[in-house]
Each structure stands twice: as C-alpha cells, then as structure tokens.
Amino acid sequence: xxxxxxxxxxIEITNKTNAKIDALVQYFKTAPDKDKLWxxxxxTGKRPxxxxxxxxxxxxxxxxxxxxxxxxxxSYSTVGDLGETLALLLPEPTHQLDLSLNEWMTELKALKPKxxxxxxxxxxxxxxxxxxxxxxxxxxxxxxxxxxxxxxKTLVNALAKLTNIDANQLMHSIIGNWDINSISxxxxxxxxxxxxxxxxxxxxxxxxxxxxKLTELGETNDWIVEQKWDGIRGQIVKRNxxxxxWSRGEELVTKQFPELVEAFSNFKDDFVxxxxxxxxxxxxxxxFNDLQKRLNRKNVTxxxxxxxxxxxxxxxxxxxxxxxxxxxxxxxRRKRLETLFNSVALPEHVKLSFIVDFKRWEDLHDIRNNxxxxxxxxxxxxxxxxxxxxxxxxxxxxxxxxxxxxxxxxMIYAQKGSGRRSSKYTDYxxxxxxxxxxxxxxxxxxxxxxxxxxxxxxxxxxxxIERFGPVRTxxxxxxxxxxxxxxxxxxxxxxxxxLRFPRIARWRRDKPASEIDTIETVKxxxxxx
Amino acid sequence: MSKExxxxxxxxxxxxxxxxxxxxxPWFPVEYAIISHxxxxxxxxxxxxxxxxxxxxxxxxxRLGTDINIKSxxxxxxKTINGVKVSxxxxxxxxxxxxxxxxxxxxxVVFSGDYKTQPDFITQPFEPVKCHTFITESTFGxxxxxxxxxxxxxxxxxxxxxTNQENNRTSVFFGYSLGKxxxxxxxxxxxxxxYVHRAIHNLNNTISGSGIQLPETKLWSADLDKKTIQNKIIxxxxxxxxxxxxxxxxxxxxxxxxxxxxxxxxRRWQSVDAGFVVSDHADWxxxxxxxxxxxxxxxxxxxxxxxxxxxxxxxxxxxxxxLVTEYGDExxxxxxxxxxxxVTE
Numbered sequence: 001x002x003x004x005x006x007x008x009x010x011i012e013i014t015n016k017t018n019a020k021i022d023a024l025v026q027y028f029k030t031a032p033d034k035d036k037l038w039x040x041x042x043x044t045g046k047r048p049x050x051x052x053x054x055x056x057x058x059x060x061x062x063x064x065x066x067x068x069x070x071x072x073x074x075s076y077s078t079v080g081d082l083g084e085t086l087a088l089l090l091p092e093p094t095h096q097l098d099l100s101l102n103e104w105m106t107e108l109k110a111l112k113p114k115x116x117x118x119x120x121x122x123x124x125x126x127x128x129x130x131x132x133x134x135x136x137x138x139x140x141x142x143x144x145x146x147x148x149x150x151x152x153k154t155l156v157n158a159l160a161k162l163t164n165i166d167a168n169q170l171m172h173s174i175i176g177n178w179d180i181n182s183i184s185x186x187x188x189x190x191x192x193x194x195x196x197x198x199x200x201x202x203x204x205x206x207x208x209x210x211x212x213k214l215t216e217l218g219e220t221n222d223w224i225v226e227q228k229w230d231g232i233r234g235q236i237v238k239r240n241x242x243x244x245x246w247s248r249g250e251e252l253v254t255k256q257f258p259e260l261v262e263a264f265s266n267f268k269d270d271f272v273x274x275x276x277x278x279x280x281x282x283x284x285x286x287x288f289n290d291l292q293k294r295l296n297r298k299n300v301t302x303x304x305x306x307x308x309x310x311x312x313x314x315x316x317x318x319x320x321x322x323x324x325x326x327x328x329x330x331x332x333r334r335k336r337l338e339t340l341f342n343s344v345a346l347p348e349h350v351k352l353s354f355i356v357d358f359k360r361w362e363d364l365h366d367i368r369n370n371x372x373x374x375x376x377x378x379x380x381x382x383x384x385x386x387x388x389x390x391x392x393x394x395x396x397x398x399x400x401x402x403x404x405x406x407x408x409x410x411m412i413y414a415q416k417g418s419g420r421r422s423s424k425y426t427d428y429x430x431x432x433x434x435x436x437x438x439x440x441x442x443x444x445x446x447x448x449x450x451x452x453x454x455x456x457x458x459x460x461x462x463x464x465i466e467r468f469g470p471v472r473t474x475x476x477x478x479x480x481x482x483x484x485x486x487x488x489x490x491x492x493x494x495x496x497x498x499l500r501f502p503r504i505a506r507w508r509r510d511k512p513a514s515e516i517d518t519i520e521t522v523k524x525x526x527x528x529x
Numbered sequence: 530m531s532k533e534x535x536x537x538x539x540x541x542x543x544x545x546x547x548x549x550x551x552x553x554x555p556w557f558p559v560e561y562a563i564i565s566h567x568x569x570x571x572x573x574x575x576x577x578x579x580x581x582x583x584x585x586x587x588x589x590x591x592r593l594g595t596d597i598n599i600k601s602x603x604x605x606x607x608k609t610i611n612g613v614k615v616s617x618x619x620x621x622x623x624x625x626x627x628x629x630x631x632x633x634x635x636x637x638v639v640f641s642g643d644y645k646t647q648p649d650f651i652t653q654p655f656e657p658v659k660c661h662t663f664i665t666e667s668t669f670g671x672x673x674x675x676x677x678x679x680x681x682x683x684x685x686x687x688x689x690x691x692t693n694q695e696n697n698r699t700s701v702f703f704g705y706s707l708g709k710x711x712x713x714x715x716x717x718x719x720x721x722x723x724y725v726h727r728a729i730h731n732l733n734n735t736i737s738g739s740g741i742q743l744p745e746t747k748l749w750s751a752d753l754d755k756k757t758i759q760n761k762i763i764x765x766x767x768x769x770x771x772x773x774x775x776x777x778x779x780x781x782x783x784x785x786x787x788x789x790x791x792x793x794x795x796r797r798w799q800s801v802d803a804g805f806v807v808s809d810h811a812d813w814x815x816x817x818x819x820x821x822x823x824x825x826x827x828x829x830x831x832x833x834x835x836x837x838x839x840x841x842x843x844x845x846x847x848x849x850x851x852l853v854t855e856y857g858d859e860x861x862x863x864x865x866x867x868x869x870x871x872v873t874e
Contacts, residue, residue: 013797013803013804070840071671074671075672075673078671078792079673079794080794081794084792084793088673088791089672089673422792422794423792467836468836
C-alpha cells in the first residue's frame with residue numbers, strides 16, 4: 001500500500017489540480033493493474049459496503065489507548081475526521097504489514113460477513129502493523145470516502161493525459177458498468193464495456209453575466225429571452241435507443257434521474273438536447289435546495305422519487321437524427337426543438353423552457369424582478385442568430401440574474417469545518433433580533449477569505465462561551481451581511497423563515513451588534529407569490 | 530495568607546509575586562519582570578527592569594533594544610529578590626529558554642514558560658524541577674499530538690530536500706526566527722548550503738555573539754543570483770509565505786514546520802508543498818511526564834488546551850485549574866511579526 005499511501009499524501013497536500021493530475025499519472029504508470037482499477041473504483045464511488053462499523057472502531061481504539069471517551073471526542077472534534085483521529089491516537093506499530101491495495105480491498109470484502117470478534121482481530125492486526133499515514137488510509141478504505149479533492153473530472157483528466165483518450169469517453173468508461181474481477185485496466189480505459197458513440201456529449205455553451213445596458217443590445221426583435229432556471233444544466237443524449245444524461249461538470253448522471261430517462265424514451269427521433277434539470281412538483285419549479293436531495297445519490301429510492309420528483313426544461317437542440325446542427329441560428333434550432341416536443345405526448349414534468357414575451361427592453365425589468373417568485377434565477381438573453389458556441393463566448397448569450405437579498409445578522413455559533421477547513425472555525429450560525437432576544441436565521445460557511453476566516457477563528461478561540469465539543473457559542477458581537485437568493489415562511493424554523501442559499505456577503509466591522517436587523521424587517525422581504 | 534498566595538498571584542498584568550515584588554513574563558509594563566524566554570508573547574516591551582538567563586540576554590537586547598535595563602544569571606544559579614529565591618532551569622523550548630523557580634520559606638513554585646521535553650540537537654535539554662505549585666503551558670494538550678524523535682525528523686527533512694534537488698527545486702522552510710529557525714538549521718546541517726532570511730541572520734549573529742555555536746548559514750538577500758540559491762535550502766519566518774521575495778526563488782518547494790502540522794486539515798490550509806511536524810512545545814506524553822515529575826500538589830494550566838488538560842489531570846488525581854493568560858501561539862504569531870519588523874519585499 002506504500003505507493004497508494006504516497007499518492008494520497010502528495011494529492012492532499014497540494015491545491016494545484018495539475019500537481020494532483022501528475023501524481024495520479026505517476027501512480028497509473030507504476031501501480032499493479034488491479035490496484036489501478038481499485039483506485040478508479042474508490043474515487044468514483046464504486047466502493048464495497050462498509051465491513052466494520054465506526055462505533056466499533058472507536059471502541060477498540062479507546063480500549064487500546066485507555067483514553068476516556070470525552071477525551072477521544074475532544075480529539076475528534078479537533079481533527080474533524082474519524083479515520084484520522086484513530087490513526088493519530090493509536091500507539092506506534094509493533095510490526096510491518098506490506099499488502100497491495102488490491103490485497104487489502106479483497107481482505108476487507110471478505111471481512112464483511114464475519115463476526116465482530118474476527119473483525120476486531122483483523123483490524124487490530126492491521127492497526128499495529130501500519131504506520132500513521134497507512135493506518136489512516138486503511139481506516140478510509142474501511143468506510144469513509146477520500147475527501148482529498150480528487151473529483152471524477154480530475155481522475156479522468158489524469159487518465160486522458162496518460163492515454164490520450166478523449167476525456168468524455170473516459171468518463172463514460174469509468175462510470176459505466178464494470179466489475180473489478182472481469183476487466184483489465186487497458187480494457188476499462190479503452191471502453192471495451194461501453195459504446196461511446198452512443199453517449200458522446202457536446203461541450204456546453206456558456207453565457208457571461210450581462211455587462212451593458214439592455215438598450216445597447218440593439219433591437220429587441222433580434223433577441224429571445226428565457227427564464228434562467230435554477231437547477232443543474234444537463235445534456236440529454238438519445239442515440240440508437242439508448243439515453244444518457246450528462247451534467248455540466250461533464251459527468252454521466254443518467255442513473256440519478258430515472259424519471260427523465262423514462263420520459264425521453266417516448267421520442268422516436270435521436271437527438272442531443274440542452275436544458276435544465278429541476279426539482280418539480282405539479283408543474284411548479286421547486287427550490288435548488290430540494291433538488292440537492294437528489295444529487296450524487298448512489299441509490300435513488302422510490303421514496304425519494306416521490307418526495308422530490310425531477311423535471312426538465314429544454315433550452316436547445318444540438319444534434320437531430322445524427323446531424324450536428326449547432327451552427328444553425330438559435331431561432332431555427334428553437335423551432336426544431338418545438339416541433340420535436342410537439343411530436344409526442346410528454347409527461348408534464350418535461351417541457352420546453354418558455355419564451356418570455358416582451359415588446360420593449362424596459363418591460364424586462366419587472367419580469368426579472370418577479371423571477372424569484374417562480375424560483376428562477378433571472379433571465380437569459382440569447383441572440384436569435386447565435387450558433388451553439390463551444391464554451392464561454394461573449395456577445396451572443398447573456399445571463400441577467402436577480403440581485404441577492406441581504407440582511408445584517410450577528411454570529412452566535414461557530415463550528416470547525418472539515419477537510420482542509422478542519423483547523424478553523426468556518427461554519428457559522430447567524431441571528432437577528434426578536435424583541436429583546438436573538439433568533440437564528442441562517443447558517444453559512446462561504447463568502448469569506450482565508451485571511452478573514454483565520455482572524456475570526458482566533459476571535460472565536462478568545463470569545464467562546466462553551467469550551468467542550470465541536471460547537472462554540474460566542475458572544476454576539478461580530479456582524480455580517482448575509483446575502484441569499486430567496487426567502488419563504490417556514491414552520492420548520494424557529495425564526496419562522498427559511499433563507500435560500502445564504503452566504504456571507506461581507507464582514508461588517510463597522511456595525512455594532514445593536515444595529516442588526518429584526519425578524520420583522522427580515523419578514524418584510526418576503527414577496528407574496 | 531498561604532505560602533502559595535505570598536508567592537504567586539494572577540493579575541491583569543500577568544503572574545505576580547507579591548513577596549518578591551516582580552512579575553513573570555508580564556503582558557503590561559511593570560517595574561520588574563522576570564522573563565522565561567525571548568519569544569515576543571513572553572518578553573514584551575516597556576518593563577523598567579528585566580531578569581533572564583545568560584543565554585537569553587543578548588536575544589532580549591536584540592529584540593527590545595540595547596538600552597533596556599537587563600540583568601541575567603546562568604541556568605541553575607539563583608538570585609534572592611526580597612527574600613524570594615529565584616532560579617532558571619532549562620526548558621528545552623528555544624535557545625535561552627527557562628522554567629522559572631521561586632522559593633520562599635520552603636514553598637516552591639515553578640512557572641514552566643514554554644517547554645519541550647524531547648531533546649534536540651541545539652537547545653539545552655529540559656530538566657524537571659520538583660515543586661509544590663507548577664504552572665504549565667498546554668499548547669499541544671491533546672493525545673493526538675505525539676512527536677517523532679529528532680533523528681527521525683532529521684531523516685524526514687533531509688530526504689525531502691534531496692527529493693527536491695533531484696527535481697531541481699529549492700527547498701524553503703518556514704519557522705519563527707527564534708527557536709524554530711535554529712532548530713531547522715541543526716536538523717539540516719550538512720545537507721547543503723543553508724540560506725536564512727535577514728531577520729534570522731541578525732538573530733543568529735546575536736546568538737553567536739553571546740558564545741553559542743550555531744550551524745553555518747548564509748544570508749538570503751533579494752539581490753542573490755537565482756543560480757546561487759537554486760536547489761539549496763532557505764529558512765524564512767512564516768511572514769514570508771506568499772511574499773514577493775519568495776516569488777523570486779527559482780522552482781520553489783515550500784514547507785511549514787510546526788506542531789499543528791500533525792493534523793491534515795492544517796497542512797492543507799497552508800497551501801504549501803509539505804508540512805512537517807516540528808514543534809518547540811511538549812507533546813501530550815511530554816506534558817504529562819513533566820507534570821508528574823514535578824510532584825506538584827497544585828497545577829495551573831495556561832495557554833493552549835487548558836480546559837482539556839486540566840480536566841484530564843484532575844481525572845488522573847492531580848489537582849489542576851485553568852489559568853487565563855495572554856501567551857500562546859496566536860499572540861506569538863502577531864507579536865513576532867511586529868518585533869522582527871520583517872521585510873518581505
């Protein structure tokens with residue numbers, strides 16, 4: 001496991017994607033075939049299920065170290081990662097085990113059905129035979145994911161660099177159905193088990209934020225305006241009776257959205273369509289927060305399908321019955337798309353993204369301002385003659401998002417982050433005034449610079465009221481401007497409101513806590529739908 | 530008044546000895562300050578009189594001004610102040626660092642300052658001192674902190690430098706000018722030419738001037754030819770991280786050296802190429818063995834994990850209380866930067 005251990009050390013210390021890619025390439029050049037396959041499996045979520053419960057591992061570690069539980073937990077809350085805490089607390093190894101990644105994974109798979117006694121003997125033998133870094137990796141192999149900033153995309157880019165195979169094809173290959181015992185590394189990356197011609201997507205056409213006055217765009221007649229729906233961009237590829245769904249991150253997400261696959265099988269024609277994947281119920285678009293419950297799931301349960309149904313709004317068509325039509329003007333492509341959608345009966349959660357009806361540019365201001373009420377992020381302005389560009393190009397497509405809402409709130413709790421952020425207080429809870437007391441309105445953990453986070457962490461250390469455990473109650477002193485995309489009444493929140501996408505807009509060093517907003521002023525931001 | 534109360538009192542200006550009429554490492558200006566070591570959170574400006582170890586004297590003068598009123602004594606020798614017997618004992622933290630022992634009418638208090646129990650190649654090793662009351666630091670007061678031996682550390686650092694050289698990279702280590710820098714010099718001695726930042730260079734001259742031998746180093750200045758420092762070793766204060774001066778180093782590989790590097794999250798936070806666990810403080814086992822060796826009936830736990838460490842001491846049958854002070858890593862980072870007036874251009 002030495003090679004794998006070194007790879008992980010190299011990857012986790014750097015924040016440069018290229019350095020990560022180089023380290024991966026190096027690993028692929030030197031590691032045994034099966035180990036390479038395991039690495040791909042582990043980094044793409046194809047893990048075998050956890051053979052040993054974390055509670056047991058914690059128990060055995062406490063038994064071995066003779067530490068009281070509170071001290072174990074205190075250590076855990078400082079480290080922020082259980083596998084790492086165990087690795088740091090355990091005593092020095094007494095012997096040396098040298099197994100390959102494949103050998104470890106095979107042993108762990110075999111461990112699953114065994115008794116707790118057998119499991120304990122195996123884990124203790126491993127713990128006492130591995131050094132600190134290897135032990136950490138062993139603990140990670142048992143269950144947790146490797147949160148070290150290697151996305152599927154990074155992995156694919158490394159494989160592409162190694163083999164010169166097209167990255168999207170590699171993505172399809174590694175995500176496709178394959179079994180570690182019946183495929184070789186060469187076969188896997190050359191896509192022996194898939195038919196890439198059927199799944200091949202196009203690069204997405206992306207828009208810049210509007211940076212001029214509407215009137216400077218010229219004639220309103222030359223433009224088509226749509227809502228900027230707030231879900232995830234997706235390409236639906238249908239060829240030879242097979243359907244593939246690609247996300248903007250160029251990941252294959254077909255399995256996550258069975259209702260879309262079902263809906264698109266209604267079509268007779270072949271095509272590649274660009275559109276937005278959204279959480280939808282009864283024709284209404286739900287919040288992105290709802291959609292998130294459906295993302296990156298290994299299994300999509302029936303219950304989840306009912307709770308958060310997913311729909312699709314089509315923006316564009318890039319390929320029709322085998323012909324690449326991206327160079328045609330947008331207005332023609334749109335007509336093609338409309339004809340296609342009118343050709344079959346579709347369930348109501350799959351539809352065209354409607355075109356905004358307007359005469360003069362100034363009409364758009366009100367429409368944009370009302371976007372929030374239908375859970376849209378704002379407007380998209382598209383030049384009628386525009387081709388479907390590769391990537392981001394200025395001029396033909398503009399996005400015109402609504403301004404975020406903001407409030408001033410005071411920090412009342414701080415919690416340490418995880419991974420890279422585990423040493424700092426990065427997750428904060430904010431409150432506004434309610435009569436003479438404070439009431440929690442939002443949690444946020446983004447929007448500050450590393451420098452500000454460091455400064456706030458030091459302040460938290462000095463001003464914490466609670467001293468044990470992961471959460472620090474702090475003196476209500478630091479004021480922040482919180483920006484968010486929407487606000488709704490909610491009886492699940494003590495404050496009575498739920499904010500959507502709250503994040504820190506800026507640290508209001510100039511404001512004392514006495515000048516924060518009240519819950520009444522916050523509620524006034526709610527616009528009746 | 531109990532004997533302990535005659536010897537130490539915790540005040541807003543720092544730890545005070547009413548009988549002796551002096552303070553230990555005070556954080557506000559006072560008449561008479563006894564200083565454990567030269568770090569800026571312990572040795573501050575504005576005291577009318579200073580007393581420290583012989584090895585710290587030149588460092589304090591270098592940092593606080595040659596015009597300060599300062600006297601020194603050697604380790605394990607004593608001086609009686611208003612009937613209180615005061616002596617310094619090696620703390621193993623940085624060059625010149627000491628625990629301060631106070632004795633009055635047979636009652637003994639020891640203030641640890643900062644200390645490290647594991648011996649290294651350059652600092653006078655820590656010596657446990659028997660006492661009734663022990664005031665201990667607790668910077669790394671959690672069982673996750675366990676340090677490697679100095680030899681293992683030396684191998685680790687030197688092999689990193691060698692790998693860098695094979696890849697045509699210049700190794701830059703970050704550590705405080707006082708303590709960490711000299712420790713790194715001793716760990717890397719003989720590996721290749723060591724260049725040090727001017728702040729460290731000046732401090733090294735001061736230390737050598739007072740008769741302490743240091744490994745050989747060269748001054749790293751902005752006008753050095755790139756070819757000269759290519760593939761060599763540079764030691765710089767943490768303030769240089771991300772600086773313009775650092776950007777001029779060819780093919781740089783950076784490493785932060787600190788006890789905090791024990792945790793992966795901390796290593797990754799720094800955005801450097803490597804993080805080495807090199808600490809000037811005691812690890813968990815070191816803290817416990819030090820406390821036990823004093824035989825103290827009362828322990829006060831200061832800067833760091835005081836809540837956790839004092840709770841643990843009480844659980845293993847040693848009476849301990851928390852003590853809030855103005856010392857510690859964060860105070861040090863801020864104060865060191867101001868004291869050194871470091872040029873990063």
